[in-house]
Structures are given as C-alpha cells and as structure tokens.
Amino acid sequence: xxxxxxRYPIAIDIGNxxxxxxxxxxxxxGLAVRGLFHQEFAFSGEAESSxxxxxxxxxxxxxxxxxxxxxxxxxxxxxxxxxxxxxxxxFQVGREETLEGAILxxxxxxxxxxxxxxxxxxxxxxxxxxxxxxxxxxxxTATRMDNLQHNLLTLKQAGLNLDVVDFAVSSLFRxxxxxxxxxxNPVILCHIDxxxxxxxxxxEDGILGERLIPWGINFLLKRIQGNMELKNDPHxxxxxxxxxxxxxDKHANRGSGEGSAETDPxxxxxxVIYQIITPYIEELVDELHKMIGYVRSEExxxxxxxxxxxxxxxxxxxxxxxxxxxxxxxxxxxxPMEVLELSGGNILPDFSEDTSFALALGLAMRKIPWx
Numbered sequence: 001x002x003x004x005x006x007r008y009p010i011a012i013d014i015g016n017x018x019x020x021x022x023x024x025x026x027x028x029x030g031l032a033v034r035g036l037f038h039q040e041f042a043f044s045g046e047a048e049s050s051x052x053x054x055x056x057x058x059x060x061x062x063x064x065x066x067x068x069x070x071x072x073x074x075x076x077x078x079x080x081x082x083x084x085x086x087x088x089x090x091f092q093v094g095r096e097e098t099l100e101g102a103i104l105x106x107x108x109x110x111x112x113x114x115x116x117x118x119x120x121x122x123x124x125x126x127x128x129x130x131x132x133x134x135x136x137x138x139x140x141t142a143t144r145m146d147n148l149q150h151n152l153l154t155l156k157q158a159g160l161n162l163d164v165v166d167f168a169v170s171s172l173f174r175x176x177x178x179x180x181x182x183x184x185n186p187v188i189l190c191h192i193d194x195x196x197x198x199x200x201x202x203x204e205d206g207i208l209g210e211r212l213i214p215w216g217i218n219f220l221l222k223r224i225q226g227n228m229e230l231k232n233d234p235h236x237x238x239x240x241x242x243x244x245x246x247x248x249d250k251h252a253n254r255g256s257g258e259g260s261a262e263t264d265p266x267x268x269x270x271x272v273i274y275q276i277i278t279p280y281i282e283e284l285v286d287e288l289h290k291m292i293g294y295v296r297s298e299e300x301x302x303x304x305x306x307x308x309x310x311x312x313x314x315x316x317x318x319x320x321x322x323x324x325x326x327x328x329x330x331x332x333x334x335x336p337m338e339v340l341e342l343s344g345g346n347i348l349p350d351f352s353e354d355t356s357f358a359l360a361l362g363l364a365m366r367k368i369p370w371x
Contacts, residue, residue: 009367016193020359091138187308201295308333320332
C-alpha cells in the first residue's frame, strides 16, 4: 500500500472583482510563497450569470495552469460569493438521527434552492453545554450542485483539477492561526475586499458569528474621486487614502507603520480626506457593533482578545487606531505578505501594492493528499 504524502495545492480565491492565486512550500524557516497570480476584472450588469464571467474566469485560470510559478495542477478553491449561501442554525439531534441528518433537516428551511440540489458543508459546529443534551449550533455553507459542477468543468477546461472547495471564513481563520497562534479568547476577524467585507467572530473551537456585508474599499475610493475631482486619476485616490486616510483623528492616531507619526490637525488635506471618508467608515463600525452585540447576546461574559483587519484594510491609514478608539477593543492591521517570504529569492510580481492575497494564502495552507 502506498503511503500518502501531503502537499500544498494551487489555491484560487475567486472574488467579485478579482482573482488571486498562490501556492506555498515548506522551507527550513517555515512556509514560503512559491508563486502568486492576480487578475482584476470588472463585470457589467448581472455578470455572475453571463457568458462574460465564464470567459474572463477561464482565461485567468488558463494563465494559472500554464504558469511556471506553480507546481502541479491540483487546486483548492473558494467559489464565487454569488454561488454560495451561509447561515447559522441551532438544532437538536433526535434519538434516531445522525448529526449530518439533523443538519440537513434544519438547513432545508434556510436554503434558497431545493435540498436535493444542494451541496452542504459546515465549517463550524459546537455543542451547546446548557439545556437538554444533543443540542448544537453550526455555521452552514451551501451551493447548488449545478454551480459546483460548472466550476469543476471550468477548471478542467483550463487544465486544472479541483480537489477541495473551501470557505473564506475557514481560510481567514487558518491564516490568522498561522500568523498569531491559537486565540485564548474570541477574536474578531475583518477581511475588507473591494465591494464586500467578511466579519467573523471566532474562538479555537468554532465560529460565534459571521456576516458578509456590502462594504468595500471601492466605495471609499469613489467618494474621494468624486469629492476631489479625480475621476480621471483613480490611482491618486488610492495614494490619498493610504497617505492621509483617518490620520486627522489625532486621538485615534496610535496605528501601526506610518499612521503612528504625529500630524498637524490643521493640515487641509488631512481634514478633507477625513471628512470625506469618516461617514462611510462609520457604516463599517456600525456593522462591527452589530456583530459584537449579537455575539454577546449568545455568549455570556465574553472577552475579546482583539480585532484584526485583513485585506484592503492596509490601504486605509490609521483605520486600526480609529476602530480601536471607537469600539474599545485592541485592533491591528495585518499584512501576511510582510511575514511570508518568497521561496528561492523570487522577485514579487508587479502587482498593485494594495493587492490582498490574505484569503488565497489561508486557503493555500490547507494540505491535500498527494500520491
């Protein structure tokens, strides 16, 4: 009988407006990045159901398949968010039921499509200690069978083989666990993308709360472009957001990196950018308040170990300081590319400096059997 070896697959994270791929390898110093790939795309209208989507994704996947940066053709993937649904459930397992059977029974009423056409998984399941026995709470993630088959076919057409479908929330926690270790108390993880933000509260044994909200960095950039008359220079809006951001809030200005420097509160540009983006930042803070309130209603005497900002959060100067002051929870911005090295002294490809590989890196840390 052959002994199985485990290796790192090509990890492909398909977002609403970009595709990121990476692959890891083990070195004496720990994990290193073997290869990186990134492609942005802007779909028109209901692109998630159009031929345009399929053509763009297939073209990007073919580039990954042919790239010499990656080893093998085996893939772990996040399916597009428009193909996925996620929801929490509470349930009790009956005497004649299996755990999986009880989850299917309870999930049926939450699915927007027939149970017989669903592929269901549960990235988190926890037993409820109080009350009657055999009670659980779980986070359920599902997709249509035909959506999964379509993605399998697309990858096959590109010369790739799909081994694992994973979930963004699992990959984010896997990455956080690698970078920060197992949390003693619940942590709030916030991954900011172009048009969506994933907020989740996790502890070592499971998910306490999860929400995907329509809030992203692109809305901030558009506000700066519109108010600063930069419609023909979108790059400048990124520069302004990264250089100034929330830096005018001197009481919150304890952030990492450049955000820790003292600034003159009378500086005109600081004030203007701050005034433009603060109302929209408050929408994110409000969503964080809602998540914290929900978790505290479910868990008694909860103490948060910290709040960690991943993804495009690194582009907003002093966002960590602003949120920490507002919520009273220690907040840090995390850029995993500052920790993980490139293998063999490879040169980083010419990506935009704010490109986020966080979810792809967390996905890439999931080993698969390699015979």
